[in-house]
Amino acid sequence: MRWQKALLSGGAALGVAAAFNTLVGKSVAPLENLIGGEEGWFHWRGHRIAYTRRGAGPSMLLVHGIHPSASSFEWRFNVDELARQHTVHTIDLLGFGLSDRPAIRYSARLYLALIADFAAQVVAGPVVLAASSLSAAYAVVLGARDPGRFPALVLIAPTGLVRLHKTPSTSGDVARFAVDSPVLGTAMFNTMVSRRSLRSRLEEHYVDGQAVNDEMIDVHYATAHQPGARYAPSAFLSWHLNIDVRRALRRLLQPALLVWGEQGVDAPVEDVRGFRALRPELDIAILDPAGSFPHDERPEDFNEIVSTFLARLRGTA
Numbered sequence: 462m463r464w465q466k467a468l469l470s471g472g473a474a475l476g477v478a479a480a481f482n483t484l485v486g487k488s489v490a491p492l493e494n495l496i497g498g499e500e501g502w503f504h505w506r507g508h509r510i511a512y513t514r515r516g517a518g519p520s521m522l523l524v525h526g527i528h529p530s531a532s533s534f535e536w537r538f539n540v541d542e543l544a545r546q547h548t549v550h551t552i553d554l555l556g557f558g559l560s561d562r563p564a565i566r567y568s569a570r571l572y573l574a575l576i577a578d579f580a581a582q583v584v585a586g587p588v589v590l591a592a593s594s595l596s597a598a599y600a601v602v603l604g605a606r607d608p609g610r611f612p613a614l615v616l617i618a619p620t621g622l623v624r625l626h627k628t629p630s631t632s633g634d635v636a637r638f639a640v641d642s643p644v645l646g647t648a649m650f651n652t653m654v655s656r657r658s659l660r661s662r663l664e665e666h667y668v669d670g671q672a673v674n675d676e677m678i679d680v681h682y683a684t685a686h687q688p689g690a691r692y693a694p695s696a697f698l699s700w701h702l703n704i705d706v707r708r709a710l711r712r713l714l715q716p717a718l719l720v721w722g723e724q725g726v727d728a729p730v731e732d733v734r735g736f737r738a739l740r741p742e743l744d745i746a747i748l749d750p751a752g753s754f755p756h757d758e759r760p761e762d763f764n765e766i767v768s769t770f771l772a773r774l775r776g777t778a
Contacts, residue, residue, distance in 0.1 A: 489682070489683050489686040489687070490683065491687075492532075492558065492559050492683060492684060492687060494511075494513065494559065495534055495537065495680065496513060496533060496534060496536060496537045496540055496551065497513070497515070497540070497541070498513035498514055498515035498540060498544075498549075498551070499513060499514045499515060500512075500513055501513070501514060501583070503552075503579055503582070503583050505555070505575060505578060505579070508555055508560070508561040508563055509560060509561045510552060510553065510554075510555060510560045510561070510575065510579065511533075511552070511553040511558060511559035511560045512550055512551060512552045512553070512579070512583065513533065513540070513550065513551045514548065514549070514550050515540060515541070515544045515548075515549055516543070516544025516545065516546075516547050516548050516549050517544075517547075517548055518546050518547045518548055519546075519547050519548070519587075519589065519771075519775070520547065520548045520549075520550065520584050520586055520587065520588040520589065521543060521547045521548070521549045521550065521588060521589045521590075521591060522550045522551075522552065522576075522579070522580060522584060522588045522589070522590050522591065523536045523539070523540070523543075523549065523550065523551045523552075523591050523592070524551075524552060524554070524576060524590070524591070524592035524593075524596040524599070524600065525551075525552075525553070525554065525557070525558070525592075525593065525596060526592075526593040526594035526595060526596055526597075526617075526754075527554070527557075527594060527595040527596055527693075527697050527702060528594075528694070528697070529650070529653060529654050529685050529690075529691075529694040529697075530654060530659060530681035530682070530684045530685040531554075531557045531558070531684070532553055532557055532558030532559070532680075532684050533551040533552065533553050533558055534558070534680055534681075534684070535593070535754060535756070535757050536551050536756070536757075537757075538756075538757060538760030538764075539756055539757075539760055539763065539764055539767075542760075542764040542768070543764060543767065543768065545768075546768065546771070546772070547589070547771070550579075550583065550584055550588075552576070552579055554572060554575065554576075554596070554693075555567070555571070555572075555575055555693070556689070556692055556693025556694075556696075557684070557693060558684060561689075562687060562688065562689030562690055562692055562693065563689065563692070564689060564692050565692070566696070566701075567692065567693045567696035567697075567701060567702060568696065568701050568702065569599065569701070569702050569703065569704040572596075572599055572702065573599055573602060573603060573704075576590075576596075576599060576600075576603060577603055577606075577607070577610075580603075580610055580611070581610065587609065587610060587611070587612050588610065588611060588612075589611070589612065589613045589614070589615065589771060590603065590604065590611045590613075590614050590615070591614070591615035591616075591617070591767070592615075592616065592617065592619075593617035593618060593619075593754070593756065594617065594618055594619065594620055594727065594728065594753070595619075595620050595621070595697070595702060595703070595704075597616040597617055597618065597619030597620070598619050598620050598621030598622075598704050598706045599704065600614050600616060600619070601614070601616065601619060601621065601706040601709050601710055601713065601717075602704060602706060602709045604709070604713055604715060604717070605708075605709035605710070605712040605713050605714075606709075608713075608714045608715045611715065612715050612716075613715055613716050613717070613718075613770075613771065613774055614713075614715060614716075614717040614718070615717075615718045615720065615767055615770070616717060616718065616719050616720070617720045617721075617754075617755065617756055618720070618721050618722065618725050618727075618728040618732075618753060618755070619706070619719070619728065619736070620703075620727070620728050621703070621704050621705055621706035621707075622705075622706055622707060622710065622732065622735045622736055622739070647691060650690070650691035650694070650695070651686070654681075654682065654685035654686065654690075655682075656678055656682050659678055659681045659682055659685070660673060660678050663677065663678070663681065665726055665752075666725075666726050666727075666752045666753035666754060667752045667753075667754065667758055668722070668724045668750040668751060668752045668758065669750070669758055672757070672758055707739065710736065710739045710740050711739055711740070713740055716742075716744065716770075716774055717740070717742075717743055717744065718743075718744045718745075718746065718766070718767065718770045719733065719736055719743045719744065719745045719746070720745075720746050720747075720748070720755055720756065720763060720766065720767075721733055721745070721746070721747045721748070721755065722747075722748055722749075722750075722751030722752045722753060722754070722755035722758065722759075723747055723748065723749035723750060723751060724749075724750055724751065724752045725751075725752055725753045725755075726752060726753050727753055728753070730747060733745060733747070744770060746766045748762055748763065
C-alpha cells in the first residue's frame, strides 16, 4: 500500500503546484514596450525577436544581461541620451522580454548566432556592441570573430574570465530538467521569481536601495511570469549559457571600454585585473558607488563615459 500512498501524495503535490501556477498566471498582464522608440520584430529561425530603434548616426546595439527577469528594460535610462549621437537598437534576446520564449535547447552558441544575425540583417552595418554581464562575454567573442562588424565594444561587468565559464555537468542537466518540468518546474520557478525573491535579489545588486522601487519590481515580476519564461533561465542556471572568453579577449583588435560597479556582486570589481592582464589596452571606468548594473544605477555618469569614449574614437572629443 506504500506505493498507493506515494502516488496519492504525489498527485496531491502536483495538484497544489498546478493550482499555484494557475493563480500566479492569472495575475500577470502581457508585457509592453516600456522604453519607447520605434518597435520592430526580427523573424529568426521561426521565432519573433523584439527590438527597438531610435536616433540617427553611427549604430549602437544594446544587449541586456541574462537572469530570470531580464529584458531591455535595463537600458531605460540610457537609450535616449545615447540616441543623441547614434542610431540605437535594443534587443530582447530569445526567451526574454517581449521576444518569443519557446521550449528549446538554449545555449551560448544560440545567442552568439542571434546577436550576429541581428547585427548583420537588422542593423546591416558596423555597430558598436554594448552588453552587460554574461551578454558582455558574448560581445567579447563576437568582437574577436568579426571586428569589422563590431568596431568598438562597451562591456559592463562581463563574465567568462574568472566567473561563469563553468561548463554543463550532470548536476546542471538535472537542474535544467527539474525547472523545465511542466508543473513542478513551473512552481519552482514561480517561487524563485516571486516579488519577495526578486526584491531581495535586486536589493543585493543595487547599492542605492531607493532604486529598487515597486515599479521596478512590478516590471521584473511581469517579465519573469510570461508563458515560457522559465526555459531560458533554466539553461542559465544549469550553466548551458556560460562561455569562456580568455582566447577571444586576447584576439580583440578593436577599442573596448570596460565599465564596472565598485560594489558589483556576480562579477566583483576585482575581476578587472584579469581582463586587464589579458588585454592591457582596455579602457576602464569604475563607478563608485554602484552595484551590478552601473548603467542603470548611475545612468548620467555611464552615458557621459560611453559618449566620451565613442566621440574620442570618432576623433570629435
